[in-house]
Every structure is written in C-alpha cells, then in structure tokens.
Amino acid sequence: MSELSHIASHVQSVASAVAADDPIRESIAQAVRDVKATTPLAASFTNFVTINLVANAQLASGGTAAMSFLADDVIATSAISGADYVNVGTLLPFYREALDRIAHAFHESGHKWVLDPVAAGIGTERTAILTAFRDVPPTVIRGNASEIIALDAMWGLADAADDDAAVTRPAGVESVDEVDSALDAAVRLARHMASHRADGTAAVAVSGAVDLVTDGRDVYRLPGGSALMTKITGAGCSLGGVTATYLAVADPMTAALAASLLYNRAGEAAEARAEGPGSFQTHLLDALWTTTPEQVAGSPIDRTSVR
Ligand SMILES: Nc1ncnc2c1ncn2[C@@H]1O[C@H](COP(=O)(O)OP(=O)(O)O)[C@@H](O)[C@H]1O
Numbered sequence: 001m002s003e004l005s006h007i008a009s010h011v012q013s014v015a016s017a018v019a020a021d022d023p024i025r026e027s028i029a030q031a032v033r034d035v036k037a038t039t040p041l042a043a044s045f046t047n048f049v050t051i052n053l054v055a056n057a058q059l060a061s062g063g064t065a066a067m068s069f070l071a072d073d074v075i076a077t078s079a080i081s082g083a084d085y086v087n088v089g090t091l092l093p094f095y096r097e098a099l100d101r102i103a104h105a106f107h108e109s110g111h112k113w114v115l116d117p118v119a120a121g122i123g124t125e126r127t128a129i130l131t132a133f134r135d136v137p138p139t140v141i142r143g144n145a146s147e148i149i150a151l152d153a154m155w156g157l158a159d160a161a162d163d164d165a166a167v168t169r170p171a172g173v174e175s176v177d178e179v180d181s182a183l184d185a186a187v188r189l190a191r192h193m194a195s196h197r198a199d200g201t202a203a204v205a206v207s208g209a210v211d212l213v214t215d216g217r218d219v220y221r222l223p224g225g226s227a228l229m230t231k232i233t234g235a236g237c238s239l240g241g242v243t244a245t246y247l248a249v250a251d252p253m254t255a256a257l258a259a260s261l262l263y264n265r266a267g268e269a270a271e272a273r274a275e276g277p278g279s280f281q282t283h284l285l286d287a288l289w290t291t292t293p294e295q296v297a298g299s300p301i302d303r304t305s306v307r
C-alpha cells in the first residue's frame, strides 16, 4: 500500500487543546452523571466472545444491559431502551435477515444505535450485512482504524474523482492501520450518517493508542488508555456497549467522547493495579465504576476542525 494513501485529504485546522471551560467538557461530565443517576438501558445484539464483558462494562459504567439475537425481541425492547448496540463479531446464518429488520425498524422509529463493525471486510456474509446498513445507518460507529477504513470503502463514500478512497487490506478483529489513517473515512462516514438522521447528528469513534472522534466537522483526539487493553478480548466491544449507554442520555458526539475518555482513564487506573491481562480485566471493570465524571471530563482533549 502506498504511504500516500495514509495522508488525510480533508484539510484540518491547527490542533488546539480543549480549554478547561469549553462547553463540551460540561456536556461530557453531565452525560457521565446522567448515566449514574438514571441507569439507562442500552440493549445489545453482540458477539458470543465478549458478550459478558459488554454487559458488565455497561453495568459498571452505571447503565443496564439486555442481550438478544432475535429481531422481534430487539425491536420490542427498543421501546424501553435508550439506545442499542450492534456488533457483528460472530455471525450466524440468520443474522443477515435479523439485522436488516432491526436496522430498518430503528431507522423508521429514529431509535439511536451504535454499530461496531468488527472484522469489516472479512467474508461475503459480513460484507452483505454491513453494506445493507448504508441506507439505514447507525447513529454512532465505533471501531478500530482498519474497520472504519473497510466500512467507508464498502459504503462507497469517497468521491469517485478523489484519489483518497480508503485503501483496505484484510484485517481480523485487530487493527492493522494507524488511527489517523482512518481520518478521511471517519469524516465521510459521520457526514453520511448525519445526513440520514432527522436531527442531523452522528459520530464516528476510531480507537487506538490515541482515539479519534468526529461528527464530520470537529475532530477530537484523545490520548491515553493502556496497551493492556489490546491483551484482553472485548476492550473495543465493551467500549462500544458503553458508548450506547451514554448515547441513551446524550447526543452522538458527547456519547462517543464520554465513553472513549472513560475507557482511557479506566485503562490507566487498571494498568497501575494489574499484574497481567486477567487482573487487568477485573481492575478495568472496577475503574469503570470508580472513575468520576470530573476525571472523565477533565481529560486531555485536542480538537481540530475539517473541511
Ligand atoms: N496502544 C494502546 N494504548 C493505549 N490504549 C489503547 C491502545 N490500543 C487500544 N487502546 C484502547 O483500547 C480500547 C479498545 O480499542 P481497540 O483495541 O482499538 O479496539 P478493538 O479491540 O475493537 O480493536 C480503546 O479504549 C482504546 O483507546
């Protein structure tokens, strides 16, 4: 792959640190407080590998969880769920029809949902499922860089005249790309998703050593976390589930920022106490529980804007 394909074509303003009194920090703190105060339900259709960690992380963050794989059940639950989480990590033959029904139902009702496009680009069935979401898209996408690049290519969002169309290469559940190489893809996905929502809001969160969150206009970069997060399975999936928990009480950008920042602070606290991946997972859940709204909102945050 050419190095040039990793150079973002969207023009960015100069990055600046988000000030202590910037309104986005109060929105983030309020979202964290609201989840703790209201214990919102975010229901999940998620993979078999990490389903338990997703539920436990949602509970530790202050929300509640409900897991299901039946379209009828998921659609009925959306009446009492503030937002949903859909993760395509492990697929079964009936999922294509179920997820198509679910996405159309959410689109018609305006129900908010988070998509985690795990292993995007692998297999015709997963590709068919993810491609079908293009016209009934989620409210937030949370994935690693390779997944975001693959989904953008799948949805054909790059202008045919542009030469910056995402170049994809096979990746499993782990990323083989740097976060910033997914900037253009993330911006295009966020703009596309926003154009399909009545209130025009959407966000894309790209996880990695420095997370990137964008609504297609502003781009936030969030340093921190722990390399041990890549040594347990489900750090990404549970981050997606917690993003849905915050989406139940907040707008897409605030929800994506709050969840990613909570994970960075909790990952650092867990690393300080852990002796390896096993105890890290336990300490991560404890830290999701103990990290305060002020610690989340007081995190280092950089912002640029794109055009
Ligand atoms: N090298 C790293 N250093 C610090 N934090 C990381 C690193 N890689 C991933 N993370 C964190 O781990 C969590 C899961 O991200 P990631 O591993 O990219 O997801 P996935 O498991 O879906 O590939 C995120 O909170 C992210 O910030």
Ligand SMILES: Cc1ncsc1CCOP(=O)(O)O
Pocket: 047, 049, 050, 089, 090, 118, 173, 232, 233, 234, 235, 236, 237, 238
């Ligand atoms: C290992 C694995 N295989 C299919 S889904 C899955 C879990 C991926 O979890 P995460 O993306 O959070 O690392």
Ligand SMILES: [Mg+2]
Pocket: 118, 143, 144, 173, 236, 237
């Ligand atoms: Mg993942």
